[in-house]
Amino acid sequence: MTMNAYPAANAHPATLLRPEIADLEEYTPIQPFEVLSRRLGIPAERIIKLDANENPYGPLPVVAEALAEYPFYHIYPDPQQAELREALSGFVGVPAANILPTHGADELLDYLCRLFLQPGDAILNCPPTFGMYSFDAGLVGGKTIEVWRKPDHAVDVAAIEQAMGDWPIEINREQSPIVAPPKVKLLFLTSPNNPSGNWLADEDLRRLLALPLLVVLDEAYVEFADYPSRADWVLQYDNLVILRTFSKAAGIAGLRLGYGICPAWLMAQLWKFKQPYNVNVAASVAGLASLQHVDQIMAVVGKLKDERNRLFALLQTLPYLRPYPTQANFILCDVVGRDAKQLKQALEQRGVLVRHYNKPGLQNCIRISVGRPEQTDRLLEILRELVTL
Numbered sequence: 001m002t003m004n005a006y007p008a009a010n011a012h013p014a015t016l017l018r019p020e021i022a023d024l025e026e027y028t029p030i031q032p033f034e035v036l037s038r039r040l041g042i043p044a045e046r047i048i049k050l051d052a053n054e055n056p057y058g059p060l061p062v063v064a065e066a067l068a069e070y071p072f073y074h075i076y077p078d079p080q081q082a083e084l085r086e087a088l089s090g091f092v093g094v095p096a097a098n099i100l101p102t103h104g105a106d107e108l109l110d111y112l113c114r115l116f117l118q119p120g121d122a123i124l125n126c127p128p129t130f131g132m133y134s135f136d137a138g139l140v141g142g143k144t145i146e147v148w149r150k151p152d153h154a155v156d157v158a159a160i161e162q163a164m165g166d167w168p169i170e171i172n173r174e175q176s177p178i179v180a181p182p183k184v185k186l187l188f189l190t191s192p193n194n195p196s197g198n199w200l201a202d203e204d205l206r207r208l209l210a211l212p213l214l215v216v217l218d219e220a221y222v223e224f225a226d227y228p229s230r231a232d233w234v235l236q237y238d239n240l241v242i243l244r245t246f247s248k249a250a251g252i253a254g255l256r257l258g259y260g261i262c263p264a265w266l267m268a269q270l271w272k273f274k275q276p277y278n279v280n281v282a283a284s285v286a287g288l289a290s291l292q293h294v295d296q297i298m299a300v301v302g303k304l305k306d307e308r309n310r311l312f313a314l315l316q317t318l319p320y321l322r323p324y325p326t327q328a329n330f331i332l333c334d335v336v337g338r339d340a341k342q343l344k345q346a347l348e349q350r351g352v353l354v355r356h357y358n359k360p361g362l363q364n365c366i367r368i369s370v371g372r373p374e375q376t377d378r379l380l381e382i383l384r385e386l387v388t389l
């Protein structure tokens, strides 16, 4: 960088950055597949990737065909995504007017934080959970108030109510502007939760919806659950937003397609706010082709659920793992009597990738995504070998 364009008397342009951005810590990405393959000396196609809850079956064959045949990649996408929204309406049973497709569900998280949070405002977060909520809040200078889950990972509804009661927000703000508590605006809930896999009960959700907050319910894994989506609750609750995605059940994480199910008043704001071409044509073509074959997607989901149940039973037979019951396509396990990180590394050396955690609320744990039956078999073979190691 040449500095001479900025005489000594002038501050460096980096000082113009928003302070919350300058102070941000860089995100540590996971190692790309090819890099890892080279490091381990294992060909990429032989690596068993069970670390990011991706769908091992990938997109339906009809999706690849639709992508190959689509003739209009040189034309901009429809900013209103009318066809896709209509198809999504048929899938989730909510009017198209309440559905907003996005560049992955992650994009909607970013929109919601930017729509609602001013610097100093806060979100309520229930760790251990998905990391993007507090990350996106932090990008706009928002604070995160953590209300920890109970030992079984259930959301602590009473503690959330208590936390809200601790800040009679509007009143305090006016009475003591100097030490004003943050204005808590968004409550992020995940069901099934990532990484614990547990479900949020209807009655808990109802109680939380009575709070003066916008409740964002992330249903990224709902297709794998034995309980129905709460998508249609959006028509009854003005303070509920539901997030869904094609990344997990539909197997197109790399194409980036998610959607929000939102009350009408919020849709009106999102239309003004969103990037016109946020969903690219390839994602849209793939989404539409998938929605024309929901039966096939649900057949794959059924296969993965069966495999999840088989994997759970097998994991229970290992002396050093305690799997938690799950409603998603992954299983969180406490690692008992040995180091979870070493276990993760031993698996990695043998070509199997899992996610490992060691932080408050997730001490000495691994999370295993559900793979194909032969991948489960290989995983178990290694885990059994490791018993005596």
Ligand SMILES: *Cc1c(COP(=O)(O)O)cnc(C)c1O
Binding pocket: 053, 103, 104, 105, 106, 107, 130, 190, 193, 194, 218, 220, 244, 245, 246, 247, 253, 256, 257, 258
């Ligand atoms: C994977 C995941 C998402 C992200 O979905 P994208 O559509 O790929 O952005 C959202 N929430 C949770 C809890 C997830 O695990």
